[in-house]
Amino acid sequence: xxxxxxxxxxxxxxxxxxxxxxxxxxxxxxxxxxxxxxxxxxxxxxxxxxxxxxxxxxxxxxxxxxxxxxxxxxxxxxxxxxxxxxxxxxxxxxxxxxxxxxxxxxxxxxxxxxxxxxxxxxxxxxxxxxxxxxxxxxxxxxxxxxxxxxxxxxxxxxxxxxxxxxxxxxxxxxxxxxxxxxxxxxxxxxxxxxxxxxxxxxxxxxxxxxxxxxxxxxxxxxxxxxxxxxxxxxxxxxxxxxxxxxxxxxxxxxxxxxxxxxxxxxxxxxxxxxxxxxxxxxxxxxxxxxxxxxxxxxxxxxxxxxxxxxxxxxxxxxxxxxxxxxxxxxxxxxxxxxxxxxxxxxxxxxxxxxxxxxxxxxxxxxxxxxxxx
Amino acid sequence: xxxxxxxxxxxxxxxxxxxxxxxxxxxxxxxxxxxxxxxxxxxxxxxxxxxxxxxxxxxxxxxxxxxxxxxxxxxxxxxxxxxxxxxxxxxxxxxxxxxxxxxxxxxxxxxxxxxxxxxxxxxxxxxxx
Numbered sequence: 001x002x003x004x005x006x007x008x009x010x011x012x013x014x015x016x017x018x019x020x021x022x023x024x025x026x027x028x029x030x031x032x033x034x035x036x037x038x039x040x041x042x043x044x045x046x047x048x049x050x051x052x053x054x055x056x057x058x059x060x061x062x063x064x065x066x067x068x069x070x071x072x073x074x075x076x077x078x079x080x081x082x083x084x085x086x087x088x089x090x091x092x093x094x095x096x097x098x099x100x101x102x103x104x105x106x107x108x109x110x111x112x113x114x115x116x117x118x119x120x121x122x123x124x125x126x127x128x129x130x131x132x133x134x135x136x137x138x139x140x141x142x143x144x145x146x147x148x149x150x151x152x153x154x155x156x157x158x159x160x161x162x163x164x165x166x167x168x169x170x171x172x173x174x175x176x177x178x179x180x181x182x183x184x185x186x187x188x189x190x191x192x193x194x195x196x197x198x199x200x201x202x203x204x205x206x207x208x209x210x211x212x213x214x215x216x217x218x219x220x221x222x223x224x225x226x227x228x229x230x231x232x233x234x235x236x237x238x239x240x241x242x243x244x245x246x247x248x249x250x251x252x253x254x255x256x257x258x259x260x261x262x263x264x265x266x267x268x269x270x271x272x273x274x275x276x277x278x279x280x281x282x283x284x285x286x287x288x289x290x291x292x293x294x295x296x297x298x299x300x301x302x303x304x305x306x307x308x309x310x311x312x313x314x315x316x317x318x319x320x321x322x323x324x325x326x327x328x329x330x331x332x333x334x335x336x337x338x339x340x341x342x343x344x345x346x347x348x349x350x351x352x353x354x355x356x357x358x359x360x361x362x363x364x365x366x367x368x369x370x371x372x373x
Numbered sequence: 374x375x376x377x378x379x380x381x382x383x384x385x386x387x388x389x390x391x392x393x394x395x396x397x398x399x400x401x402x403x404x405x406x407x408x409x410x411x412x413x414x415x416x417x418x419x420x421x422x423x424x425x426x427x428x429x430x431x432x433x434x435x436x437x438x439x440x441x442x443x444x445x446x447x448x449x450x451x452x453x454x455x456x457x458x459x460x461x462x463x464x465x466x467x468x469x470x471x472x473x474x475x476x477x478x479x480x481x482x483x484x485x486x487x488x489x490x491x492x493x494x495x496x497x498x499x500x501x502x
Contacts, residue, residue, distance in 0.1 A: 021409070036464075037435040038410045234409065234436055302413045302433045325412040325435055354415075354431065354438075 009054030026120040028055040031232040040235035041327040047227025048157035057122030057147040062112030065139035077268035096279020097254045151212030156202035159226040186218030199243025244366035257283040262292040291343040294365035297332040301358040304334035309352040374402040382493035385442040408434040414460045425483030447478040
């Protein structure tokens with residue numbers, strides 16, 4: 001990006017009015033917290049939370065060969081995706097590492113797909129997707145960055161479905177997990193998807209950017225008596241960590257294989273050739289050299305943080321990828337990438353926090369699972 | 374935000390209450406607001422020496438870990454174990470319940486460098502712009 005001016009979504013003035021603390025994030029001025037990370041986190045777990053995700057990227061992939069293009073440039077098997085469904089996948093690099101993790105939403109038959117990418121990777125992803133298209137001139141496919149015209153708002157938490165339903169003319173109850181439908185929220189035509197990044201029930205709503213404010217205001221008003229709170233990026237991170245959802249740049253990266261990250265389930269080596277397939281197949285065949293594990297700290301300490309060394313009896317065996325105080329569990333938790341021979345639920349680890357090795361124990365992931373799952 | 378008139382302040386947002394050669398230290402209301410939910414405090418034990426403008430402890434919020442700087446040079450004589458055990462008190466009561474340590478100062482070591490409440494308020498205005 002040549003221009004380093006921070007961008008604002010159309011909802012910026014609302015963050016300010018709601019008293020948010022605003023930080024630069026991936027080229028945007030975004031709310032990191034409103035009332036406080038722990039209170040917001042708990043609101044999403046127990047009631048409902050509203051997230052402006054206008055900074056995230058959306059790419060339209062269409063044309064008769066859209067499927068062939070996505071099969072060649074993503075890790076999952078897009079041929080299994082039906083209209084109205086969503087799929088988690090990754091954009092692979094040539095070496096078998098990961099450029100980004102994405103969601104692919106299939107539009108109605110013949111209308112192609114919408115790919116949702118991380119804000120931090122948007123321009124890199126879009127450039128790469130165009131590059132890949134140009135390498136395959138035989139494919140009749142169009143790739144279009146629609147981020148600037150697309151608003152994205154998430155409503156998450158046990159009360160989220162009821163709140164969204166109360167201002168929609170459509171039946172949202174029959175949208176299954178990882179499915180979506182077109183409909184209206186507050187009269188605005190939108191895609192309502194039962195996806196999210198919190199481990200709770202709820203929706204991600206995509207619609208015209210110039211009407212994002214109307215959708216936001218209507219949801220805030222409808223959720224007033226159901227405990228709906230605006231949620232910043234801080235709680236978004238602790239929510240996704242407890243639910244063990246990866247964050248690109250921490251659990252995933254250019255030099256981390258999906259098999260190391262524990263995301264082999266989203267790689268379909270048998271679907272035909274795709275970018276990075278060979279590298280990924282080799283890691284799978286030889287066995288990953290690192291393994292993603294979850295742990296909690298078993299003695300009083302600060303939180304484990306990204307890149308802190310992880311060891312066993314003084315030998316460094318890997319590093320923390322994400323860590324935080326878990327508001328739901330009331331203790332410090334983390335994810336680490338470690339030598340596989342040390343991995344195993346119940347096995348001990350130590351984390352080096354400010355020069356001191358502190359005891360931790362590997363525990364089952366996800367750290368949090370909602371009770372109806 | 375609150376800036377009590379009877380305290381002294383640092384640019385790194387600690388406050389100091391001077392009573393003879395004993396200086397009580399805490400974090401300011403501004404500091405706790407910037408840090409957000411505080412989850413952990415790491416503070417020295419009584420008997421340990423601290424130096425003015427040097428880090429002597431760590432405060433962690435959900436988002437990050439930050440150093441706490443000593444406003445004065447001296448020796449720790451008391452640590453607030455209630456704050457260590459329940460660090461959220463720093464958010465709730467930064468100037469009263471959440472004092473962190475008491476330091477016996479060496480020869481008024483560094484006290485003259487601290488800001489008055491008026492000076493700190495002006496400093497906060499600068500920081501905000």
